[in-house]
Amino acid sequence: MSPVKPRQSRKGNREKLMSAALELLAEDQSGLSGISLRRITKACDLSPPAFYSHFASMEELGLALVSDVGATLRALLKGVRDADTEASVVAASVDAAFSYIRGNESLFILIARERAGSSALIRAAIRNEVRQIVEEMASDFHERGLFERFSLPEKKAAVAAVVSLGLALIPDLLDLSRDSPAEGDALLSQFEYQVQFILS
Known part of the structure; x- marks a missing residue:
């Protein structure tokens, strides 16, 4: 046997x-x-x-991949939110998120494609992971007294704008990082400046 x-x-x-x-x-x-x-x-x-x-299906495999991405990103972002200043929190968050994205290109090719893909369930799962990231970041900022000039609803709106901008950046960042890492770094620096502007 x-x-x-x-x-x-x-x-x-x-x-x-x-x-x-x-x-x-x-x-x-x-x-x-x-x-x-x-x-x-x-x-x-x-x-x-x-x-x-x-x-049970290819769709379920896709859902598992999306869930893993969301859980990992939330953990990475939570781990850097105890930085000393607002600027350092932004810098550490951008570095943590996009180091993970650059190191897992295939995974984020999936996310970029499936955001507009044929599976309504996977599109909804991606939206749900984004919503959780926004809720957790805004709530943590509020509890730690960061960005006090914003109310909690305003923080949620600002973080949602930042996350949406970051998602839109992923395809260009992956292309540039593959072909010209220096251009990828410049794009990230520009994104960090945009984030500082949104949260100012």
Whole structure:
């Protein structure tokens, strides 16, 4: 009788499937809807039944990727909000978020494409993650006495504008960072200046 595989193996297979999907997304311009389940399972040497033991559909895999991105970004941003000054909070937040984005290009190609993709569920999931980031940042700023010139609703509106601007920046930033890192850095510096202006 074959031994039962440990739980860690199942978790490892889930991560393999998600990583394979991201690698294929980086090559395929059609987005998640253009990648077949069989291509993903073949890329990580697993069977279609192995896929279905983790995800009910390709859409569910996309939702898992979006959820992971949101959770990681929220944790990174929360970790830098205890900086000494408002300017240093902005600088640290921009650096934390965009270092993660630049280091996970395939993941953010997915986010950029699926924001206008065919799956209403994935579009809604991205909006929900954005909403959570905005709510948490604005609430933390309020509790820590940052940007006191704004009321809490005004902070939420300002942070929402900043996050929306950052999302729009991602495709250009990834292109420039790949072809000319110095131009990518200049774009980020400009974005940080825009954020300071919005929150001033």
